[in-house]
Amino acid sequence: MRVIPLSETSADMVDLVGGKAAGLGELIRGGERVPPGFCVTTEAYRSGVIPQAEIVYAYERLGGGPVAVRSSATAEDLPDASFAGQQDTVLDVTGTAELIAAIEKCWDSLHDARAAAYRDAHHIDHDAVRMAVVVQRMVAAEVSGVLFTANPVTGCRTEMMVDAAPGPGTAVVDGGAVVDHYILDGSDQDGTGCLATAQLAELRGAGERLQRHFGCPQDVEWAIDEGGTVWLLQSRPITTLFPLPPDTDKPLPRVYLEFGHVQGMLQPVTPMGMSTLKSLVAAMLAALGIRAEIVGIGGRLYGDLTDLARSRSARRRLVKLMAVDFGPRAQAVMQQVLADPRFAPSKDRPERRRGADGASLRTAVRLVVGVVRALARPDAARTRMFDAIERLKLRSAAPDGLRTAVERLRFVQAQESASSPDDIVSPIVAGMLAAALPAHLLKGVAREDEIHAVLRGMPYNVTIEMDLALWRLAERAGDHRQLLLHTPPDELAARYRQGTLPDIGLAAFLDTYGHRCAAEVDLGVPRWDEDPAPVFTMIANYLRVTDPEQAPDRRFARAAATAEATLHQLVARARRRRPVRGRLAGFLLRRARALTGLREAGKFAGLYRLREMRRQLLSVGVDLTSTKLLDQPGDIMFLTLDEVRDAVHQNVDHRQTVASRRAIHQRELRRRTVPVALLSDGTDLEAIQPTLAAADGALTGVGAAAGRATGPARVVHDPATAHIEPGDVLVTATTDPGWTPLFLTAAALVTETGAVMAHGPTVAREYGIPAVICVPDATRKISTGQIITVDAATGTVTIH
Template sequence: MNVLQLTEIGAGRRDLVGGKAAGLAELIRLGERVPDGFCVTTEAYASGEVPRAEVLAAYERLGGGPVAVRSSATAEDLPDASFAGQQDTCLGITGGEALIGAVEACWASLHTERATVYREAHGVPHEGVRMAVIVQRMVDAEVAGVLFTADPLTGTRGVCVVDAAPGLGTAVVDGAAAVDHYVLDGRGEGAGGCLTPARLKELRATGERLRVALAAQEPAHGHEHGPVQSPGQGHGQDRRDGPEQDIEWAYDRDGTLWLLQARPITTLFPAPPPTDKPGPRVYVEFGHVQGMLRPATPMGMSTLKSMLAGMLAAFGLTVEIVDIGGRLYGDLTDALRDPSTRRRLVRLMAVDFGPRAQKVVEHLLEDPRFAPREAPRQRGAAALRTGLRASVGILGALARPERARERVYGELRRLREEPVTDPATTAELLDLVERDAEPGSPTGALVWPVVSGLAVAAALPPLLGGVASEDEIRTVLGGMPYNVTIEMDLALWEVARRAEPYRTMLLGTPPAELARAQLAGELPDFGLDGFLRKYGVRSAAEIDVGVERWAEDPAPVFAALANCLRVTDPRQAPDRRFGRAAERAEAMAAELAGRARRERFPRGRLAGFFLRRTRELSGLREAGKFAGLYALRDRRRRLLLIGAELHARGLLAAAGDVMFLHLDEVRASVETGADPRAVVTARRAVYERELRRRTVPVALLSDGTDVETLLPAPAPDDRTLTGMGAASGRVTGRARVVLDPADATVEPGDILVAPTTDPGWTPLFLTAGGLVTETGAVMAHGPTVAREYGIPAVICVPAATARIRDGQRITVDGATGTVTLDV
C-alpha cells in the first residue's frame, strides 16, 4: 500500500509509515487535534518512483491548497535519536507538481551527508532504513513553537519548557531568530511575549496529558526488570521515567491549538529511582573514581552495588548505592544535611572525586534545601571499633612499610595461584554464585596498607602548606614504586621488546585477528602467554563482571603492543620514562623535606617522615582493586557456565546474555524454564544506547536535575580549556581522541584525550606524551599512572573529547591545569 490516511495508520506500523507518522497516528488515537493528512509509505519509497495518481488523489481529497510535506524515516523519532532536522521538511507547498517534487526531495534527504553522519554517530545501520513522507494541511499559525515536558538543558522533571515565536514557528526549530522562552512549574504561568498565561496553562496541561498517555503506550525498559520509575519533584507525585516528550504545536488565527509532532526527548539522562526518603535527594556518580563512565551490565551492576557497599562498610560508612542509567550513584543527602559531616564532604570530594564533584558539593552546601537538619550523631560502638582497627592497621603499616608490602604481594600471589574448582551441576553453580553475591570486605592484609598509602599522600598538602606548591607535591607522587598497574604496563613493554622479531606481523595484522590466533595457540610465544596468565583478569571497565577480560579477548593487548613497537627513540622507552620520573620524585622529596625542616620545625620532621612513607606505601593503592578482580574472574566464569547451559536449552541466544539478567531471573530460568530472551533484548538495547552516551552527570538531584548546570558558567575562551592539573609538566603534541581503548593507536608523543581512564586504559600511556580526561580525581587510577610515568596530565576538562579535534596540536600544562588549542 503506497498511500494511507493518517487516521488509517494502525499501531506498530513504524516499518510502513516511519517514526513521525507513527507518532502522529498515536496522537490521533488519543483524541488529540492533529491537522488532516496522509502518508506516502515506505513501500512507495522501495519502488523508487512516486505513485503520482495515488498521491494526487489523496491531495485532492485533502482539499488541495498549501500543505506541509515532511520526512518520516523508519529511523526517526527514536527513543535515543530524534533525527531532528536531519531530513527535509517543505512548507507551504501548493499544487500537484510541487507536491510530487517535495516528496522526491524528502526521499533524497535520507542519504544526505548530514543524515548519514547522524546515523553513524547514533549506531543506526544505513541498510534497511527507508523513508515515508507525511503530507498535512498547513495550519495558518498565529504563533507556534516547541514544548518540552522536562527541561532539556538541566534535566529537571516536573517542569515544562516552551519556546515560541509568531507565525509558523520555523524560527524556533531552525534557530534562525530570537524566541520567547518560558519555564512552567505549575505555580502560576508568567505573562509576556507572544503567549498569554491562558495559552501557557493549556500547553502545560497538554504536555502533562501526553507524557502520561504516551508513557502508558510503551512500557519503559531499564536495567531493572519491570517499569522504571523516577520521582516527581515539588508536587509529591511519581513520574514514569519516560518518555518525556518533545512536542511541536501551533495556535491558528482562531486560537485553536494543533499538535504537529510528539517524540521522546532523546538527550535526557535517566532520572534517579523513587525513594520514600524526604526530598530532595542528591546523588554523586561513583564510577568515574574507578575510571569507568560506560554503563554496567545488569549483572555487573548488582555485583558492583554489593561490592561498593561492602568496601564503604569496612570504613564505617553507610551510603545507599543506586543504579541511574547503568552508572553507580551514591545518595549523599544525609551527609550533606548532617552538621558533623557536611563540611568534610568538600575535602572528601576534592581528594577522591575530583574538582567537578567538589564544586557541586560547595554549591549544594549553600542551598537551603540541604541545610543542616539533625544534631550531630554520636559515634556508636561499631564506629569506635572501626576507628580503632583503622588506627592499629595504619600505624602498623607506617611503622613497618616493608612488612606491609610483603603482606600485600603475598595476598596477591595467594589469590592468583589458589586452585579454584567449580561444582558439577548448573544448580550447584548457581547456589555458589548466589552465596558469593555479596563479596566480603577486603582482607586486612590489603586494606590497611592501601589505606595507609592513601592517607600519607593526602596528608602532604596540609603538612607542606606554605612550603611546597601543588605541582611540587605532584612531582613527589611520580615514578611511584610498588604499583601493580605500573608493573603490568612495564611487563607489557618487556613483552614488546621480546616481540621485536615479529614486528611486521604485529603491526600489519588487525588486533582482533591476532587475538583469535593467540586464543587458538597459533602465535609464537614471545612472552604474551605469561603476561595473560598474570594480568588476563584485567580489561577496560574491569569492575563490571559482565565485561570480557583480556584472557578472553586479548585484542586490546595487541593494540597496545603495536603502540609499543612504534617507540623507536630509546629516550621515550616507558621504563626510562618511569625511571626519570622516579629520580625527579626522590630528588623533590628530599628537597621538600629539607625545606620543611628549615621553615616549619618541628612540623618539618613529621613532613619528612610522611614524604618517605609516601614513596614507600602510596604505590599500593592499586592492589586492593587488583585483588578483587580474581573474585570477579571466578564469578564471571561460573555465570558464563550457567549461561552456556541456558543457551543449550534454547533459553538464551548466547551464553553471555546471562549478564543482562539478575540472579533471581537466572534461577527462574534454571528451575522453571522461564524464557528471559525478551528481557535480555530490551536491556541490551538500553545498554547499547547508554554506551553511546558521551557525557554522564557528576551529580543529580532526585528530580533529574544535573547539578553542574546550576553552577555559574566559566568565561568563554576559544583556545584555552580549563581543568585540574593532576600530573606535573608541560607538553605540546598531537591530540589523539580515544573513546574506546580496544583498538586505539597512540603514536609516541601523542596526547591521549579520553572521557576517563581506568587501569585497562593504562597500556596506552606507554606511548602517550600527555593525558587529558573529562572526569577523574587526582588520586584516581589514570592520573596516578600518568604521574608515575612522568606524563603531564589535566583532568576534569568539560567536553574535552568534543572540543578537541583528533590530530589537533594541543599543549597540556599540568601545573596550571590548562589545555591550549592550536587554532
C-alpha cells in the same frame, strides 16, 4: 498500503509509516488537534516508484492548497535517536507537481551525508532504514515553536520549556531567529513576548497530556493560527535526557552522586555487574566513613548522599571527604547542595544498632592499628599484603567438583559476599593518607606541583608493572613487527586462540594479567584472557615508539629519579622554614613513596574473584542456552543473580528481558556525558552552576600530574581500538587501569572527570606525564589532530 490517512496510523506501525507519522497517529488517537494529512508509506519507497495517482487522490481529498511535506523514516523520532533536522522537510507546497517533487526530495534525503553520518554515530544499519513521507495541511501560523515537557538543559522533570517566535516553526527549530524563552514550573506565568498567559497554560496542559500518553518526556512542535487555535505538529521523545533516579519513599528531594568515575568508568554497567560493583563501592565508602545507599541510574552507579547532607555531624566533613577520591567536580556540587535550603541540616536521629555500631568500631580500630603498623614498617606491610593477595587468588579459584548449574551458582553467591583482608586494606589507606596530608603541612612552603612531582615514578604499583611488562613483551616481539602493526587486532586474537600466531610471550603475560581489562570492575565485561584483541592494540602502539629516550621504562626511571631529587630538596627546605612540620612531612612523603603505589593492588586482587565468578556464570549460561532459556551464554550478564536462580531452578525464560536490557545498554553505551550529581527530579546539578570563562579561551580543569606538554590531540572513546602515536595527548572522558598502557607513549592526559588520587592521574604522575582532569566536555571541544598544550600548573588545556 502505499498511501494511508494519518488518522489510521499508530505506534505499532513504525515499519510501515516511520516514526513521525506513527507519533502523529498517536496524537490523533489521543484526541489532540493535529493538521489533517496522509502518509506515503515505506511500501512505496521499497518499490522506488512514487504512486502518483494515490497521492493526487489523497491530496484532493485533503482539499488541495498548501501542505507541509516531511520525512518519516523508520529510524526517526526513536527513544534514543530523534534525527532532528537530519532529513528534509518542505513547507508551503502547492499543486501536484510540487508535491511529487517534494516527496522525491524527502526520499533522497534518507541517504544524504548528514543523515548517513547521524546513523553511523548511532550505529543504525543503513540498509535496514526505509523512508515514509507525511503530507499535512499547512497551518498559517501566527506564532509557533517547540515545547519540551522536561527541561532539556538541566534535566529537571518538574519544569517544562517553551521556545516561541512569530511565524512558522522553522524560525525556532532552524535557529534562525531570536526566540522568546519560557520556563514553566507550575507557577503562574507572565505572558510576555509573543505568547499570552493563557496560551502558555494551554501548552503546559498539552504537554502534561502527551507525557502521560507516551509515558516519557516529549519534544513537541506546535503552531498557533490566526484564530488562536493551538495545533500539534509533532511529538517525539526527548532523546538527550539522562534517566531518572529510581522511585523512593524517602523524603524528597534526594541528591545522588556518581561513583563510577572513581573506578575510571563512565560506560554503563551490565545488570550482573551492577550488584557486585554496588558491594565494592559500598565497602570503599565504608572505609572512608560514608554510609550511602548505592543505586543504578542509566546503568551507572550513584550514591544517595541526602541523609549525610542533612546530618549536622556528617555534612561538616562531607566536602573534605569528596577530595579523597571523588575529585573537584564532586566537591563543587556538594558545596552547592549544602548551600541549598532544601538540604538544610536536620536534627540527627541515630539509629539504635548496637551490634552494628560495635562491629563498625571494631573494624575502625583494626584499620587504625593496621595503618599505624604500615606507616611504621612499610616493607613488612607490603610483604603481608602480597601474601594476602596470593592467598585470595588461591581462594578465588573454583573447586574441581563443580558440575551442575546449581553448584556453580552457589559458588558465585558465596564469592559475591567475600571481603578484602585487613592486610590488603590497611597499607592502601596508609599510602593514601601519606600522600594526602603533606599538602596541608607544607602550605606556604611547597607548591602543589612539587608535591605531585614527589609522587611520580612510584614503585610497587601492579598496574605500572603490568604496563612495563607489556612494553618488554613488545620489545621482544620486534622480529614480528610488521605482522603486529598491520594485522587487525581481532585477527591476531583469533590466530592466538587457534595457536597459529608466532610465540611472542603473550601467554605468560596473560597468565599474570589476563584477569584485567578496561571497565574491569564490571563482571559482564570480557577479560583479556577471553579476548586479547585490546592487548594487541596496545602492543601495536608500543611498536610505534622509535625514539629510545621515549621508551616507557626510561621515562618511568626518569620520573622516579626526579621524584627522589624533588623529595630531598623539598624536605630540606621545609625543615629549614618549619622544622616540626618539615620533619613530619618528610616522613609522610617517604612513606607515600613506599606505600602509595599499593593503591592498585587491592583492586587487582579483587579481580581474581570477579574473573572466576564470570567463568562460572558463563558456564551456567551455556546450560541455559542448551535448554532454550537464553539465546547465547553471554546473555546471562544481562540478568541478576536472582533471575539466574529462577532460570536454573524454575526454568524461567528470560530471553525477552535480555533483549530489552541489551537494547538499553547499547543506547547508554553511546552516551558521552554522565551527570556527576543528580537530584531526584532529574536535575543535573552541574547544569545549574554558574560557569566561569577561562582566560584566552583555554579549557579549565584541575592539574593532577605536574608538567606541561604540547602535542596533537588524540580523542579516544575505547582503548581497545585506540591508535596512539608517540607524543599524542590522550583526551578521554575517564580512564581506569585498562587504559594505562596507552599512557606509556602519550605526551599528556586530559580527562573530563576524575580525582587527583584516582587511577588515571596516579599512573600519569608515576609515568611523569602531565595531566589535567575535570575538563568539561573535553572530548567534544577538542578534536583529534588539533595541537593542544596541557599545563598542569594552571589546570588548563589550550587549543592552538
